Amino acid sequence: MSEPIRVADFVSEAVAAHRPVxxxxxxxxTHGLTRPRNIDVALDVEQRLRDSGVVPATIGVIDGVPTVGLSEQQIRMLGAEDFPVVKLGIRDLPVAAAKGVHGGTTVSATALLAYRAGISVFATGGLGGVHRGATSTFDESADLVALASLPIVVVSGGVKSILDVPATLERLETLGVIVVGYRTTRFPGFYVRDSGCVVDDxxxxxQAAAVARARDGLGLRSAVLVANPVAAEDQIDPELHDRVLAEAEDAAAGAGMRGKALTPFLLEHMHRATEGRTLDTNVAVYRGNVTVAAEIAHALVVRQR
Known part of the structure; x- marks a missing residue:
């Protein structure tokens, strides 16, 4: 059998030397952005990290092997048009390994593989959460449960507003995941800066790094979720957002959308209704989170040297 996890030399060497990763x-x-912009964004954020003195470790699955530290060639391959890539959460990794498939890793799978490689900080766009109507469907993202047992720092733009944000925060509290807003007490709703929910800041x-160190000192095993709001000039106008979301939900109900088909339907409807503005905001959220994650990674390694 092949190795269970492949860690690129440049990543393992940086971790061993206590350099920020x-x-x-x-x-x-692989699944979130349109082509060819997807590759441009993936390579751009890696370069932004290098320019700030941080080692980027993009994570994916190549021929069934979880790989921490994809090469540029591998990123281009996974993001290519019509290339067979599946979306892999944490529970899908063993099946992917047995079948030898190529995959893009979700928050839950990426967090696990980052932790296994010794990486302390992970930047993403938005976190999965509790779906609306979950009291009857029990539909919630595996991201939440994964972060309850993985002591890393995750920087995200909150959760997408198509989800049940208050229920998501309640679930995170139940699971013991530490949630803080980055320079804000208002939990962000990904496309908008304020979801209407309050968090510690x-x-x-x-200070975010100090929270992570305090968690470690107490022996806690959950993640620290740093919720970073998108810049004001990059958010979707809140009134437009609320109107378009309501229209998307009505359209989904009329089309009988539910289960796994619901989220892509809502996001696609909002993308069309805002003339692509949601995609621009998505990219702005991601880049902003990468910047904050780089700063936290630097802060964390100061004490290790």
């Missing part, structure tokens, strides 16, 4: 997921360019990357 930030993990990046692959589903954002940290005022700097250093």
């Amino acid at each position: 930030v993990a990046l997921e692959s589903t954002i360019f 940290v005022d700097s990357a250093g």
Whole structure:
């Protein structure tokens, strides 16, 4: 059998030398962004990390092998048009290994593989959460459960507003996941800066790193979720957002959409109704989170040297 996890030499060497490393997921360019912009964004955020003195570790699955630290060639391959790539959550990894498939890793799978490789910080776009109507469907993302047992720092733009944000925060509290807003007490709703929910805040990357160190000192095993709102100029106008989301939900109900088909339907409807503005916001959210994650990674390694 092949190795269970392949860690690129440049990643393992950086971790061993206590240099700052930030993990990046692959589903954002395998399934989340349109082509060819997906590859441009994936390579751009890696370069932004290098320019800030941080080692980027994009994570995906190649021929069934979870790989931490994809090469540029591998990123281009996974993000290519019509290339057979499946979306892999944490429970899908063993099946993918047995079948030898190529895959883009979600938040849950990326967080696990980052932790196994010794990486402390992970930047993503938005976190999965509790879906609306989950009281009857029990539909919630595996991201939440994964973060309850993986002691890393995850920087995200909150959760997409198509989800049940208050229920998601309640679930995170139940699971013991530490949630803080980055320089805000308002939990972001991905496309908008304010979801209407209140959280504790940290005022700097250093303070976020201090939260992670305090967690480790207490022996806690959950993630620290740093919710970073998109820049004001990049958010969807809140009134437009609320109107378009309501229209999307009505259209989904009329079409009988439910289960796995619901989220892509809602996102596609919002993309069309905003004339692509949601995609621009998606990219802005991701880039902003990568910047904050880089600062936290630097702050975390200061004490290790």
